Amino acid sequence: MIVKEGLDGFGVNKLARAAGVSPATIYIYYKDREDLIIQTTIRVADTMLRESLHDFDPEMHFAEGLRKQWQNRANHFLQHPLDVEFIEKMRYSHLYDKVSGQIYLTFKDVMGKFVHNAIERKELIALPFEVYWSLAFAPLYQLIKFHTQKKTFGHLPFELTEESMEQTLQLVLKALKPDPLPS
């Protein structure tokens, strides 16, 4: 409902009707409307982050590890597009402050270790974490957004193919790889 009609189109009464239960039932499980939204967001985001680390190990080589994460994220998107759209919406809602603190806990550790290892092994240039993140993942999420919007920048709607993803990843890796020292 939130993906289709937005947060302002989402109401507790409406949800109860759609679910075929009484509004009062909802308040057995959630304190109020906001609690429902926040708890749902946390649940979905947790699943997504856990899946993004599937078969991932912070000891992996950088290129290999980053590709794995891109694949995990892309796969999750293809299998649960609604979840991804939901989280993206929530990320830009005024409620996001109240969830962001709760969802990155274990995730931050693993990612931090991965980046730290990669820098130590000279597979990744030393960067502030935010700069790294902006380069390493923002392009992928933008591609996904183009795909869901099917906005036509060219004459054809964009599709997130294996090919365009790999192409973009290669360029990201090029940006993040240390320059070989002139010998």
Added chain:
Amino acid sequence: MIVKEGLDGFGVNKLARAAGVSPATIYIYYKDREDLIIQTTIRVADTMLRESLHDFDPEMHFAEGLRKQWQNRANHFLQHPLDVEFIEKMRYSHLYDKVSGQIYLTFKDVMGKFVHNAIERKELIALPFEVYWSLAFAPLYQLIKFHTQKKTFGHLPFELTEESMEQTLQLVLKALKPDPLPS
């Protein structure tokens, strides 16, 4: 109001009260609530896109032109942070379909020309427009988002400095620049 309380916290009565006018007055200028939001979004987005092209020319060298656009966008953000937050919110709202078509018209031409020129001059590798866009701008917008959220990935909140922006831009340019042919 929308930035602070979200689309679902925004009401016509509330707005009228805050503005010190009668609700009926608002309906002189806008057909309904949705029309108000959409028209406002278009107006703000138009201003932003126009400013992003300030002192820009599609004939510029690629690195120079992209830096100019990053600077314009960053400056606009520093001077009108609320506008930027507003647009970001709207970009992820269910109403965005109804505005996206209307705001990229002239912008698309100029940007298309710029990219086309850069590719012809071998200052930029040949890419689908969406891939280019994802690499060229998504990292900047992610940095801006980190800045506004002041989410602490490290021990200190992130700030969008001239330095971190230039660093990120350099890496983006490295990704997008053709490899020199081995001679």
Added chain:
DNA sequence: TTTAAAAGTAAGCGATCGCTCACTTATCTT
């Protein structure tokens, strides 16, 4: 089989929603 806790419900509260109508005030034309 009794009983008490848990789960669920219908009905509806007060508040607010988007929006309109009958009307008044300001502005402009001639």
Added chain:
DNA sequence: AAGATAAGTGAGCGATCGCTTACTTTTAAA
């Protein structure tokens, strides 16, 4: 100055909002 048009208003409509209360049904332990 008179009349026409535009701009703005206060009051409030019906609908829906988030949420609660008094009550019934289901579940499960004793």
